[in-house]
Amino acid sequence: MASFRQDLTIGILGGGQLGRMLIQGAIDLNLKIHVLDPSAEAPARPYAHSFTQGSLTDYDTVMAFGENLDLITVEIENVNTEALAALKEQGKTVYPDPDHLKLIQDKREQKQFYEQHGLPTPPFVLVENQAEVIAHKHRLPAVNKLGKAGYDGRGVQIIRTEADLEKAFDEPGLLEDLIPFEKEIAVLVARNADGQTITYPVVEMVFHPVHNLVEYLFSPADLSVLQAVQAKELAVSVVEKMEYVGLMAVEMFFTKEGTFLINEVAPRPHNSGHHTIRACQTSQYEQHLRAILGLPLGETEQMIPAAMLNLLGEPGHTGPTHYQGMEEALALPGVYPHIYGKAETRPFRKMGHVTLLDKDPTNLQKRAREVGNLLKVVTKG
């Protein structure tokens, strides 16, 4: 076990809402967090020990940022892994490991990792260009994913029929069987350098029908005890086979046949774990810090059923942010907004989230929709 060092200088690549909430978690342990982000208005900036404005994908910028740090982590996977590998070589602690970030950045490598390690995932074929997608048209309907640069639904599309083939990506990617799933779920799992692992209760994700962003999330998921154990075991297998260190979100399909297939993983705190701040003993943010610091992991027990809804910028609204319906939402029992401090709203921009706590889980879905209908992120005036 690593010793607890107050004087460690810790850097995060990325200063979005995940970085902001990581710092919130770091305050309890009095950890000093330095942040690199391309935007001068990064949500994490006001709470960072120092802030550097710069590109996360530029080798020299990441090297310069890492120079005086002891420990480097990320809140986004699209970072320069060559620089992180060089910093590791210099003796810095870098978690997640640069090799794991590189693997996860490329959906093709990620899928091949699952295949090589016997981890269940939807069947797929690698494709180099549009022509190769067309050559596999017998697999339709299928999901066409870009190998790189897919984030938040970008770089992922469904090719249902031959008529859709004209929109197939003309870059290296993959074609994956479209799984007629029962639910989409996620398991947060953490592993520290000593190999200790821990999972959170399984969460159920409800995606926005159009925009491919998580709209609502429920935890714990409506699964049997045995099913939940299977999902957690699969998540633990991923981090153990990778020898991954840090927090990871493992997104899965729960199929109509009752099996779990890994969709993709995120090597960092994740949208599907925001509710852990309020509902679990240890938040996913504190857990990530404990894992990368080599400290014992915290309890993940969920103390009360929770829903999470993303507060997305309303379509048609671009400009200074106003939270319409906030007072009414706060007057409802168990409604806890978390506002990310973004000055400008844009359609579907993640502006905040609401955690909803209710002892009666049957209420949560109805109540989450109620809050979602009440609380809107619009422009002022």
Next chain:
Amino acid sequence: MASFRQDLTIGILGGGQLGRMLIQGAIDLNLKIHVLDPSAEAPARPYAHSFTQGSLTDYDTVMAFGENLDLITVEIENVNTEALAALKEQGKTVYPDPDHLKLIQDKREQKQFYEQHGLPTPPFVLVENQAEVIAHKHRLPAVNKLGKAGYDGRGVQIIRTEADLEKAFDEPGLLEDLIPFEKEIAVLVARNADGQTITYPVVEMVFHPVHNLVEYLFSPADLSVLQAVQAKELAVSVVEKMEYVGLMAVEMFFTKEGTFLINEVAPRPHNSGHHTIRACQTSQYEQHLRAILGLPLGETEQMIPAAMLNLLGEPGHTGPTHYQGMEEALALPGVYPHIYGKAETRPFRKMGHVTLLDKDPTNLQKRAREVGNLLKVVTKG
């Protein structure tokens, strides 16, 4: 109900650990918090929107600090209330009200308030000097309190016998009957400007036998349901009779006769509410902010039994801080340290606290002592 305004500038008089945790709570609602504190190393400073170094008791300093603020609150009661009254006169929102702070600052006025409003409190007599204490020696054993400047056990002493009379305070104060109490308890209560009130579960405080500081705290207190209701009703009476706005900690004696007597109150988040960060839906810090912002109050339900232990600087250690036993403590289930970021430790200085969560409340007392014996705040090396 007030409307939720992101652009409010909020100031706190005081930047100690309570101010630090107030800011942690304020991040969720994206509130911008400015801090005034006499120490350049104030624990809240790294997370404040702006920091002003200066005296909390100096009229001009407080006036200048308040000049550009919309809303002013405190994390300590020993502040210049004349300045706060003048700022209120200028149209600023000041909660707690300057009159309430003034009342609470003076233990004599505080006791008279209880008496005038029929609120049960230990019988007392006002004394102007040592001679008047001696004149009341038939009341011994008794507690001799200074009217002003008593904080954290300073300005409070027990006069047991006539031999102790020579140490009686020679300043305006009071002499209070020494109550042979069963327990010391506290009730956190919040009231917003609309008059909505809410209480937290009753907490039980265990004081350090020598230093008159809370050493351990257990929540919920070991009381019957009826007793807990009585204690909560008494706490609500205090804020309602005062028409107080904000969070208040009402410390009480639970007597051997099974009644509750108000000892004193704190007009702010309090040491007896640290556990609410982890164990309750709404922390005392968020609750204070909701109350002073005129927002609906949050749920106070406790999700799991909790203990809190203060991490006090070890006797004999003055200098750079080291947390001995931290890794071992973190390895125990349900142990959550909160470190205040004070660079230098001193004997009995409040350096942090640990929240301990355990579904089995019968375990908590034993486990709190175990963590207290393991985790020590010492100097380095």
